[in-house]
Amino acid sequence: MRSLIKHIVKRFAYSLFTIFLIATITFFLMNLVPGGPFLSEKNLSPQITEVMNDKYGLNEPVIIQYKNYMIKLAQGDLGVSIINKGRDINDIIYEKFLISAKVGFITIVLAITIGIAMGVVAAISKGKLVDRLLTIFSTLGMAVPNFVIATALLIIFGVKLRILPTYGLSSSAHFILPVLTLAFYPMAYIARLLRTTMLDVLDQDYIRTARSKGLSEFQVLVKHGLRNAITPIITYLGPMIAYILTGSFVVEKIFSIPGLGGEFIGSINGRDYPMIMGTTIFLATIMVSMNFIVDILYKVIDPRIELN
Amino acid sequence: MELQQDQEKLMHKNPFSFQLNSDDFLPAKSNEDLVREYKKTSYWNEIFHSFLKKKVALIAFVVIVFVFFLAFTIPLFYEYSYDQQIRGSENLRPFEYSEQELNLKSQGETVVPHLLGTDTLGRDVFIRVLMGTRISLIVGIVASIIVLVIGAIYGSIAGFFGGKLDLIMMRIVDVIYTVPDILIIILLSVSLREPLNVLYEKNLFFSQLEVLGPGLTSIFITFSLLYWVGMARIIRAQVVMLKEQEYIIAAKALGASNTRIITKHLLPNLIGTIIVTTTLQIPTAIFTESFLSFIGLGVAAPMPSLGSLAADAMGGINSYTYRLIAPTVAISVIILSFNLFGDGLQEVFDPKLKEKR
Numbered sequence: 001m002r003s004l005i006k007h008i009v010k011r012f013a014y015s016l017f018t019i020f021l022i023a024t025i026t027f028f029l030m031n032l033v034p035g036g037p038f039l040s041e042k043n044l045s046p047q048i049t050e051v052m053n054d055k056y057g058l059n060e061p062v063i064i065q066y067k068n069y070m071i072k073l074a075q076g077d078l079g080v081s082i083i084n085k086g087r088d089i090n091d092i093i094y095e096k097f098l099i100s101a102k103v104g105f106i107t108i109v110l111a112i113t114i115g116i117a118m119g120v121v122a123a124i125s126k127g128k129l130v131d132r133l134l135t136i137f138s139t140l141g142m143a144v145p146n147f148v149i150a151t152a153l154l155i156i157f158g159v160k161l162r163i164l165p166t167y168g169l170s171s172s173a174h175f176i177l178p179v180l181t182l183a184f185y186p187m188a189y190i191a192r193l194l195r196t197t198m199l200d201v202l203d204q205d206y207i208r209t210a211r212s213k214g215l216s217e218f219q220v221l222v223k224h225g226l227r228n229a230i231t232p233i234i235t236y237l238g239p240m241i242a243y244i245l246t247g248s249f250v251v252e253k254i255f256s257i258p259g260l261g262g263e264f265i266g267s268i269n270g271r272d273y274p275m276i277m278g279t280t281i282f283l284a285t286i287m288v289s290m291n292f293i294v295d296i297l298y299k300v301i302d303p304r305i306e307l308n
Numbered sequence: 309m310e311l312q313q314d315q316e317k318l319m320h321k322n323p324f325s326f327q328l329n330s331d332d333f334l335p336a337k338s339n340e341d342l343v344r345e346y347k348k349t350s351y352w353n354e355i356f357h358s359f360l361k362k363k364v365a366l367i368a369f370v371v372i373v374f375v376f377f378l379a380f381t382i383p384l385f386y387e388y389s390y391d392q393q394i395r396g397s398e399n400l401r402p403f404e405y406s407e408q409e410l411n412l413k414s415q416g417e418t419v420v421p422h423l424l425g426t427d428t429l430g431r432d433v434f435i436r437v438l439m440g441t442r443i444s445l446i447v448g449i450v451a452s453i454i455v456l457v458i459g460a461i462y463g464s465i466a467g468f469f470g471g472k473l474d475l476i477m478m479r480i481v482d483v484i485y486t487v488p489d490i491l492i493i494i495l496l497s498v499s500l501r502e503p504l505n506v507l508y509e510k511n512l513f514f515s516q517l518e519v520l521g522p523g524l525t526s527i528f529i530t531f532s533l534l535y536w537v538g539m540a541r542i543i544r545a546q547v548v549m550l551k552e553q554e555y556i557i558a559a560k561a562l563g564a565s566n567t568r569i570i571t572k573h574l575l576p577n578l579i580g581t582i583i584v585t586t587t588l589q590i591p592t593a594i595f596t597e598s599f600l601s602f603i604g605l606g607v608a609a610p611m612p613s614l615g616s617l618a619a620d621a622m623g624g625i626n627s628y629t630y631r632l633i634a635p636t637v638a639i640s641v642i643i644l645s646f647n648l649f650g651d652g653l654q655e656v657f658d659p660k661l662k663e664k665r
Contacts, residue, residue: 018486025492029499143644145595147602147618148636155629246490249603254622265603268498276498280491287488 022284078278089278100259111186119194141188150181197229238291365652368645379442387420388432390439391610398430440614451531451593459539467547497605500526523607580657588650614639
C-alpha cells in the first residue's frame with residue numbers, strides 16, 4: 001500500500017512535469033514562427049498591426065510573454081482567441097469539447113464491447129473459419145488509415161446508398177458514421193490483443209479446474225477466463241483516448257462536426273496562435289492524465305504487477 | 309536387465325562418466341547411414357529460407373517491390389508530369405479525352421489516355437497517385453532510417469554502459485514517451501514551415517534538397533525528435549539482456565575490448581531486432597505523413613501526397629467519387645503490405661514469438 005502511494009505521487013509528478021514541458025515547447029514553437037498572427041492579413045497598416053500587437057502583449061520580450069502565459073495557465077486561463085473576435089479560449093474549448101466528447105464516449109463504449117466480444121469469439125474458435133475471418137478483419141482494421149475508412153463509409157452509405165446522413169450531428173443517425181470510423185482501429189486492436197491474452201489464460205490450470213468443477217462454459221469463459229485476460233486491455237485505454245482525440249481531427253473535418261478537432265485544424269490554418277496553444281495544452285493534459293489514471297488503475301487491479 | 313537400466317541412468321546423469329554404453333559397440337548394419345551430412349548454412353541463408361515459407365509475408369514483400377518499381381520507373385518516361393496542367397482537359401473521367409485531345413487524335417497523333425482521369429486543374433491523376441506513392445515510400449524509409457540511427461545509438465549506449473548514465477538517459481526517454489506525439493508533430497509542422505521556407509529560399513544547401521521541400525523536411529525533423537524513443541527502448545532492453553549472457557561475460561573475462569564486444573557479439577545478436585523494428589516503423593511513418601497531408605500540413609503543393617490527394621478528392625465526392633479510390637487504396641495497400649512483411653520478418657527472426665501467440 002505504501003509503495004502504491006509512493007508510486008502514485010511519483011507518476012503524478014511525472015505527469016505534471018510532462019504537461020509543463022508540453023506547454024513550454026508549445027509556447028516557444030509558436031513564437032518561432034516569424035511574422036505572427038497578423039501577417040496573413042496583408043491590408044493591415046503598420047499602425048494597426050502595432051496597436052494589435054500591443055493589445056495582445058506581442059511586443060514584450062519573449063521571456064516576459066512566456067512568464068505571463070505560464071502564470072495565466074497555472075490559473076487555468078488559456079487566453080483569448082485572435083481570430084474568433086476575442087472570445088475566451090476556455091469557452092470555445094468547453095463548448096466544442098462537449099460535442100467531441102459525446103462522439104468519443106460512444107466510440108469508446110462501442111470499441112470496447114465489440115472488440116472484447118470479437119476477441120473472445122476468436123479465442124474460443126481458434127483455427128476455425130470464424131477466427132480466421134476475425135483475424136483478417138483486425139489485420140485490415142489496423143492497417144487502414146482512419147481517413148480511408150471515413151471516406152469509404154462516406155462513399156458507401158452517404159453517396160451511393162444514401163441511407164445515412166454525413167453532415168453535422170443533428171440526430172442520432174448522424175453519429176453512426178463518425179463513431180464507426182473512430183471505433184474501427186481500437187476495435188481491431190482490442191480484438192487482437194484479447195485473443196492473444198485469452199488464449200494464454202485458457203491454457204492455465206485454473207480453467208481446467210473450473211471446467212472439472214462442473215461450471216457452465218459461459219461461467220468458465222467470463223468469470224475465470226475473461227476476468228484474467230482483460231487487464232492488458234486497460235493499458236490500451238490511454239493510447240486509445242489519444243487515438244480517438246487525434247482521429248477526431250480527420251473525422252470532424254470529413255463529417256463536418258463542429259467539435260474540438262475540427263476547431264483545432266481550423267485554428268492551425270487560420271494561424272490563431274493562442275487557440276493552437278490552448279487546444280494543444282488542453283488535449284495534451286487529457287492524454288497525459290488518462291495515461292496517469294490508467295497506470296494507477298492497472299496496478300490496483302492487478303497487484304501481481306511489481307511497482308517499479 | 310536391471311543392470312542395463314542402472315547403466316543407462318548413470319549415462320544420463322553424468323555424460324562424462326567412464327562407463328561405456330554397450331549399445332555403441334554393436335556391429336554396424338549394412339543399411340545404416342554412418343555419416344550424416346548436414347548442409348552447411350549461414351545464418352542469413354537460414355533466415356532467407358524460413359522467410360520463403362511465410363507465404364503472406366512473401367506476397368506482401370512482392371507487392372512492396374512491385375509498388376516501388378511502379379513509383380520509381382513509370383514517372384521517368386510517362387507522357388504527363390505530376391504538376392503539368394493541361395488546359396481544356398479539366399475534370400476528365402478515366403479514359404475520357406478532351407475536345408482538343410480528340411482533335412489531335414483525329415489528326416492521327418497518339419494521345420496517351422488518362423488512366424484515372426484528370427483533376428480540377430487538368431492534371432493527370434494517375435501520375436499524381438504514383439508520385440504520391442513515391443513520396444510515401446521515401447518518407448517511410450528515410451524516417452525509419454533516422455529513427456533507427458538515433459534510437460539504436462542512444463539505446464545501445466544507455467544499455468551498454470548502464471548505471472547512472474542509463475538512468476538519466478532513460479528518464480529523458482520516459483518524458484518524451486509521455487508527450488502526445490501527433491500534437492507535437494502538428495505543432496512542429498506548423499511552426500517549422502515558415503523558417504524552413506526562408507532557409508530553402510536563401511540557403512544553397514537547402515535549395516539542393518528542393519525535391520523534399522519544407523513540408524517533408526519538417527516531417528523528418530519531427531520524426532528524428534520524437535519517434536526514436538520506441539526504438540531506443542527496444543534496443544536498450546535487448547542490450548541489457550544480451551550483456552548478461554555467458555558468452556559476453558566470457559569475452560570480457562578473456563580481455564576483449566568494448567569495441568570488439570560491441571561489433572562481434574552485441575551487433576550480430578541485435579541485427580534481427582533492428583531489422584524488424586525498422587520495418588515496422590515504416591508503415592507508422594507513412595501513416596503519419598498521410599494523416600498530416602490529409603489535414604493540410606504535409607507536403608507542399610503542387611507536390612502530391614496520397615493524403616493530400618484524398619483530401620483534394622473529398623471536395624468533389626459527389627460528382628467524382630472515383631478520384632478518392634486510387635489514393636486511398638494505394639495508401640492502404642502500402643501500409644498493409646509493410647505491416648504483414650514486418651510481422652513475417654518478426655516470426656523469422658524470433659521463432660519463439662509464434663509459440664507465445
